[in-house]
């Protein structure tokens with residue numbers, strides 16, 4: 001589904017990603033883990049078109065998307081569920097969900113809205129409430145549902161557990177697990193390495209802008225370097 005080769009990107013004259021290779025197969029859940037500042041968010045921003053690549057290729061189902069605008073990449077089928085949820089705080093839950101489908105032109109949106117509210121009953125309960133008044137965990141559910149409203153081919157999650165209480169983190173992990181079971185293709189960036197590696201079919205470890213390890217979620221969980229530096233044992 002996604003094939004990234006030799007990706008270099010950065011900010012101004014500073015190069016942050018020094019030639020990243022990364023694959024996500026259809027229906028696969030792939031995690032990208034690494035310390036603060038390793039370049040995880042920069043990788044996602046470049047894939048989503050928020051940052052232009054300096055070199056390398058980004059292919060979605062064989063089509064080059066590197067360098068397209070963010071809007072064009074959404075139309076190609078890549079949706080990002082951003083760090084910090086970024087729901088539209090003044091808008092109702094319902095409007096936020098509808099916004100998720102802005103790039104779609106088909107007429108299945110009403111059905112999808114129902115499906116999302118079946119999947120997340122709290123969103124049905126709060127449908128007419130301003131999104132900014134939801135709790136952090138509820139906002140995360142809304143951000144996930146809004147991303148799914150785009151019917152993406154590839155759904156990217158940036159730090160979905162950030163700033164949430166442990167009980168809510170477990171709920172978010174369970175939700176991502178359900179989405180994975182639905183067959184969604186997922187690229188997940190997480191500081192919570194254990195959560196990410198438990199969910200992931202495969203994972204990459206990013207250090208200082210380079211992929212230094214890759215393997216199944218299980219393999220990385222039991223790799224001594226990962227266990228020591230990222231899992232705390």
Ligand SMILES: Nc1ncnc2c1ncn2[C@@H]1O[C@H](COP(=O)(O)OP(=O)(O)OP(=O)(O)O)[C@@H](O)[C@H]1O
Nearest residue numbers: 011014016034035036037038039040041042043191
């Ligand atoms: N807008 C920016 N301008 C300049 N440098 C930036 C910018 N955003 C990020 N950086 C730098 O790029 C490097 C990688 O940052 P990035 O946000 O991709 O890391 P990360 O792995 O996602 O870390 P975190 O988990 O802390 O978000 C860091 O050294 C950071 O200071």
